Ligand SMILES: O=P(O)(O)OC[C@H]1O[C@H](OP(=O)(O)OP(=O)(O)O)[C@H](O)[C@@H]1O
């Protein structure tokens with residue numbers, strides 16, 4: 506899950522894209538990029554490894570001229586972390602097209618073969634996003650038009666949707682035309698549309714999360730629908746069409762658990778409200794199943810679980826305390842690319858306030874336990890701070906299956922819950938007792954905010970993939986290619 510942005514404006518967009526990427530930084534910490542298009546039909550691109558503040562200096566910002574552009578923050582889920590796979594990607598034909606992608610394609614090898622055999626197009630990296638851009642460019646080219654109508658763009662998108670598989674929320678920019686944003690037929694990754702009135706003119710913006718619109722002064726209009734494409738011309742005309750057969754909203758449930766910021770609204774659901782509901786239900790489960798346990802204090806594992814833990818404390822009638830202090834200069838550990846890096850980052854990131862643990866029975870709350878990197882270490886830290894009993898609650902159920910839609914969890918063997926019972930996991934992370942949220946409670950916590958969402962992608966809990974085309978062979982392949990050792 507990367508963060509993407511696209512803006513068509515009547516004034517320079519470089520600063521707004523930069524500001525939007527800053528608030529989407531939690532979606533990708535590995536690389537960042539911005540491309541703009543100026544009035545002379547030229548693209549200006551800056552992309553490199555690093556955080557937004559590292560990648561863009563004054564000199565780069567000055568070069569990013571133009572009233573339309575795209576931005577990306579990357580969390581790699583295909584290929585490598587190399588700067589050559591940072592986004593936006595660019596192809597010069599037809600017209601000049603650039604693209605930003607959040608998600609993960611599950612048939613990129615097949616696409617690369619098709620591109621070579623049918624279109625004689627070369628893909629220079631192992632990135633799925635570069636293959637996606639080339640497929641789109643190929644279908645745009647097939648229209649054989651000098652100037653594309655909205656209908657030409659939508660028909661290219663229809664053909665693209667027929668070719669590509671997996672999860673994709675994208676924005677592409679076409680020289681001489683405009684921006685086109687599109688979302689896969691299951692709407693697995695989020696994408697929103699916003700607008701801003703400026704001197705009687707309307708500017709449009711696409712972003713992964715609504716928080717990006719708020720930050721740069723755009724008002725939320727709506728979510729892009731599953732399978733929909735929205736085309737905004739450089740003149741500010743807007744067109745939209747559903748370009749996929751049988752679209753059905755099945756958003757990734759992990760966006761609500763962990764990825765998205767609490768101040769975002771995704772597919773009609775406030776992420777904050779959903780997390781509070783998760784806390785409510787998990788608190789009720791603890792009260793129901795552990796009536797004899799004496800919990801003295803509830804402590805969150807900062808920072809995503811803070812809102813969940815506060816609600817659990819309220820339900821249990823137990824004090825909530827910030828027993829861990831988070832170093833604000835260390836980023837999210839789960840989305841770091843290697844296990845060695847993740848392990849050392851947890852210790853640099855979190856430290857205890859001993860008085861909150863000493864002699865107490867503490868309930869530690871996290872949004873999820875994935876590899877167990879965080880929980881193993883913070884339990885040790887809680888013991889060292891003098892905790893008596895340590896209970897642990899996870900607002901997500903046991904994660905036992907790989908993700909193929911834009912979360913870098915390629916192999917079940919990395920997952921602490923794979924092949925283990927709750928008691929075995931408790932023993933491994935060193936807690937006295939452990940509880941996981943039930944999947945149905947997690948789903949209801951989100952549906953409570955928007956009952957129209959009937960189904961989620963819950964593959965990490967169930968091993969059932971919403972696209973219906975994930976085979977055991979494919980899972981073996983990505984496990985071989987992307988496990989920690991192979992990446993090294
Ligand atoms: O079991 P693990 O493999 O450790 O993964 C789960 C942990 O990683 C995430 O935190 P992260 O530090 O990435 O971000 P946060 O500060 O937003 O909680 C998540 O919130 C859990 O704490």
Ligand SMILES: NC(=O)CC[C@H](N)C(=O)O
Nearest residue numbers: 506507581582583607608
């Ligand atoms: N997390 C993502 O959305 C990643 C996008 C794309 N698959 C990449 O690896 O660059």
Ligand SMILES: [Mg+2]
Nearest residue numbers: 806807808809
């Ligand atoms: Mg966390």
